[in-house]
Amino acid sequence: MNAPTDLRTVGWRLLRSSAFRLAALQAGLFALVALALFAITWWSVRGYVESQIRRSIRDETAEILATPANRLVAAVDEAIAQAPHGPYYYAVFTADGRKLTGDLKRVPDALGWGSIEEQQSRGDDNDIHLRVLAHTTRLADGRLLVVGRDRHSADELDELLEGSFLWAGIAAVLLALIGGVVSASAYLRRVEAIAAAAERIAGGELETRVELGARGDEFDRLAQSLNAMLERIQVLMEGVRQVSNDIAHDLRTPLTHLRQRLEAASRNATSTKEIRIAVERALVDVDDVLATFAALLRIAQIESRQRRAGFTMLDLSSLLASLADDFMPVFEDQERIFRTRIQSGVKVLGDGALLTQMFANLIENTLRHTPRGTHVDLILEAQAAGCSVVISDDGGGIPEAERVRVCRRFVRLDESRSTPGSGLGLALVVAVADLHDARMQLGDAQPGLRVQLDFLLANVAENGIEPRYAQF
Numbered sequence: 001m002n003a004p005t006d007l008r009t010v011g012w013r014l015l016r017s018s019a020f021r022l023a024a025l026q027a028g029l030f031a032l033v034a035l036a037l038f039a040i041t042w043w044s045v046r047g048y049v050e051s052q053i054r055r056s057i058r059d060e061t062a063e064i065l066a067t068p069a070n071r072l073v074a075a076v077d078e079a080i081a082q083a084p085h086g087p088y089y090y091a092v093f094t095a096d097g098r099k100l101t102g103d104l105k106r107v108p109d110a111l112g113w114g115s116i117e118e119q120q121s122r123g124d125d126n127d128i129h130l131r132v133l134a135h136t137t138r139l140a141d142g143r144l145l146v147v148g149r150d151r152h153s154a155d156e157l158d159e160l161l162e163g164s165f166l167w168a169g170i171a172a173v174l175l176a177l178i179g180g181v182v183s184a185s186a187y188l189r190r191v192e193a194i195a196a197a198a199e200r201i202a203g204g205e206l207e208t209r210v211e212l213g214a215r216g217d218e219f220d221r222l223a224q225s226l227n228a229m230l231e232r233i234q235v236l237m238e239g240v241r242q243v244s245n246d247i248a249h250d251l252r253t254p255l256t257h258l259r260q261r262l263e264a265a266s267r268n269a270t271s272t273k274e275i276r277i278a279v280e281r282a283l284v285d286v287d288d289v290l291a292t293f294a295a296l297l298r299i300a301q302i303e304s305r306q307r308r309a310g311f312t313m314l315d316l317s318s319l320l321a322s323l324a325d326d327f328m329p330v331f332e333d334q335e336r337i338f339r340t341r342i343q344s345g346v347k348v349l350g351d352g353a354l355l356t357q358m359f360a361n362l363i364e365n366t367l368r369h370t371p372r373g374t375h376v377d378l379i380l381e382a383q384a385a386g387c388s389v390v391i392s393d394d395g396g397g398i399p400e401a402e403r404v405r406v407c408r409r410f411v412r413l414d415e416s417r418s419t420p421g422s423g424l425g426l427a428l429v430v431a432v433a434d435l436h437d438a439r440m441q442l443g444d445a446q447p448g449l450r451v452q453l454d455f456l457l458a459n460v461a462e463n464g465i466e467p468r469y470a471q472f
Contacts, residue, residue, distance in 0.1 A: 027176035038165040061147040095142035258285040335372040358432040370395030394448040
């Protein structure tokens with residue numbers, strides 16, 4: 001019972017669609033163009049036919065005038081006898097308007113060109129209405145010679161043109177409207193598909209994607225952009241969900257220890273010194289928790305991409321060289337070998353403070369998670385489409401199956417849990433790399449870990465090369 005209602009609803013939405021309105025507008029414009037074309041064509045054809053009729057009348061008049069004056073009436077009678085039913089009509093009138101001969105009943109109102117309309121009988125009791133284009137010539141003796149031709153052929157041509165253009169215009173408008181309905185239906189289906197996907201996503205089905213067609217039209221490009229946006233939103237939502245779970249899990253332990261220490265101090269402390277020691281330990285635990293929250297807030301700020309507004313051209317070569325000079329004494333103190341190969345003159349568009357912190361985190365990881373005697377290499381090389389920064393070591397490395405997971409927040413491998421840290425270092429590196437449209441890859445240095453960051457040079461980015469994002 002709902003089928004007619006559904007059809008009416010679909011039909012109403014179809015008529016209200018932008019595609020149908022555009023098709024109706026195009027049909028109206030086409031009708032106006034067709035009307036203008038008809039007017040121009042009719043004017044041109046009618047003018048041509050009119051000129052041909054006038055020429056033929058002039059020729060016929062010249063032929064009759066070529067006869068002697070005393071045989072003029074006889075020449076007119078002969079012409080009428082040869083074509084008693086037109087298309088030419090003749091008459092000779094005296095100077096005072098009395099008809100001498102001919103098949104026209106009355107003299108025109110003026111000399112030269114004029115039109116005559118009159119009723120004539122064909123002898124079968126059927127009168128016909130004549131519309132004659134006539135030319136009147138005054139002879140030397142004062143008589144008037146009238147030669148005309150029936151406009152019937154011109155009138156038939158007018159009717160033919162009017163009918164042809166009318167039906168052609170109606171057919172064109174109907175075809176345009178039908179095309180509008182068809183195109184509007186196709187557009188409406190694509191829009192409904194996108195709207196349905198958006199409703200499912202709004203309902204919590206974040207894995208839903210807009211279906212792509214095979215035509216590569218604007219809807220497919222829109223679907224690709226929407227799917228990329230939805231992929232990004234899903235990653236961010238999963239990140240938020242993961243952060244919430246990780247905060248609840250990873251901060252529960254230090255907060256529990258904090259509570260236990262304060263509880264033990266309130267129950268067992270017997271002197272001011274013991275209370276002071278307990279408070280100092282509690283402050284250390286609180287500082288660790290606050291540092292963790294500060295790191296989370298910093299990552300969230302970076303992921304919001306608000307820092308891009310302050311990007312400037314940076315000399316990446318100088319930044320890495322300065323950072324290497326700062327860390328060189330630390331490596332020497334911890335009996336590690338730090339080698340650099342930094343190409344000069346490499347510049348990128350970015351935030352100097354964030355890039356410094358990102359590379360510092362990566363270098364500190366080599367200090368924190370490798371044994372003494374480890375070789376660490378820092379390499380900067382310019383490439384055709386950008387530049388590449390590689391930080392590698394010959395330590396224990398990270399198993400391939402864990403390389404994606406360690407870039408998430410609060411993730412620490414078992415062998416790293418004995419070292420200080422909150423598991424947010426690589427997460428911050430990923431956020432900064434993504435902010436700078438850089439691609440980060442964790443690989444095998446055989447042995448050890450190899451971290452590679454590929455940047456786009458500023459001039460390459462300005463030329464419209466698509467940026468590459470890190471996916472973790």
